[in-house]
Amino acid sequence: MSAEQPELSRLRRDYAERAIEVTELTSAPEPLFARWFAEVDAVARKSDASWFEANAMVLTTADAEAHPSSRTVLLKGYGPEGFTFYTNLRSRKGRQIAANPNVSLLFPWYPLQRQVAVQGAVAPVPDAESDGYFASRPRGAQLGAWASEQSETIPDRAWLDRRLAEFDARFPDVVPRPAHWGGLRVRPDSVEFWQGRPDRLHDRILYVRDAAAPHGWRVERLSP
Template sequence: MAKENIQGVRKDYGIGELVESNILENPIDQFELWFKDAAKTEGSEVNACVLSTLDENNYPEGRVVLLKFYADDGFTFYTNYQSNKAKQLASHPYASMTFYWKTKERQVRVKGKIEKVPAEISDAYFQERPEGSRIGAWASPQSQVIPNREFLEQRVKQIREKFPTDIPRPDFWGGYLLIPVEVEFWQGRSSRLHDRIVYSWNQDHWVSKRLAP
C-alpha cells in the first residue's frame, strides 16, 4: 500500500518573539510568565507535557503527564511508583519535560534530576483529587498486563467497597520532583529562524544563552 507523502505539511510561525532584553533572570519566573499566558488560550490541559526517561536498554521513552506544581525547586508530577516510568526513574533518576503550547507557538524543555516528594505532600495532593481519580489510583496496576477492561471495572467495585468513605493514598502512588539544571525556551519564528534561549544552572545561579535554531 502506498504511503502518504507528508513532506509538504508545514506551518510558518510568526506571532511572537523571544529576545534577551525581555527575558527574566530566573527560568522558573519565565516559565510562569509563559504558562499563565498559555493558560488563557490552551485550555484545561495547559499543564500537559511529555516526560522522557530511559528504559533498561537505554532507549528513550516518552509519555504525556500532567504537571501539578512548579516552584524554584522544580516541577512536580504524580504517578504509580510501580509503573514503568517509576522503575526507570529508580534506576536512572534523570528526566526531561517538554511543554508545547500550539496557540502561542512556544515550547519549553526542562531537564534535571528526579527525587520523590515527601509523603506528606503526596498525601495532601491525593486528598485534593476527585474521588474517581483516587479510586483509580488504587484500582489500576499501572503498566502491568491485564486480561480485559472488565478486570479494571471489577477492581474499581472492590475498592469502592473497601473504602466506602475515606480513601487514603496508597503507598505505591505519589509525587516526583524534577530539579532543573537546564531550561530551554523556544519561540516559533518565520522561515524556521526560531528564537531559542537556554538557561543553565551554574553552581549557584542561572546563566542564559541564545542558541541557533
C-alpha cells in the same frame, strides 16, 4: 510514497512574528516559565481551544540500559524547586526513574508556537505533600490509583472495572493514598525556551544551572 500517505510538505506552516525579547529574560527560568504558562493557560481556557491542556508535558525516562520511553503526564506544580507530577511509582516510568533519575520534560505549547524543554533529575516529594494532593483528587481518581496496576498486562477491561468496584466497597468513606502512589519533582539542570519564528529562524534561550553564575543560572542564546 504510498497512496495512503499524505504529502507531508503540504503540512508546512509559517510561524507568527513572535520573538523572545531581551527585555523578557529573567535571572532564573522560573519567572519566565510562569509568564509563558499564564499566557498559554489563558489560550487553553478559550472554548475554541478546549482540546488543549496547558499543563500537559511529555516526560521521557530511560531504564538502566538507557532505553528511552516517553509519555504525556500532567504538571501539578512548579516553582524554584522544580516541576512536580504524580504517578504510580510501580509503573514503567516509576521503575525507570528509580533506576535512572535523569529525565527530560517537554511542554509542546502549539497554540503559541512555543515549547519549553527541561532536563534534570527526579526526587520524591515529601509524603505530606503527596497526601495533601491525593486528598484533593476526585473520589474516582483516588479509587483508580488503587485499582490500576499501571503498566502491567491485564486480561480485559472487565478486570479493571471489577477492581474499581472492589476498592469502592473497601473504602466507603475516606480513600487513603496508596503507598505506591506519590509525587515526583524534577529539579532542572537546564531549561530551554523555544519560540517559533518565520523562515525557521526560531528563538532559543537556554538556562543552564551554574553555581558560578549570577543567581545560579547561565543564560545562553542557541542557533536555531
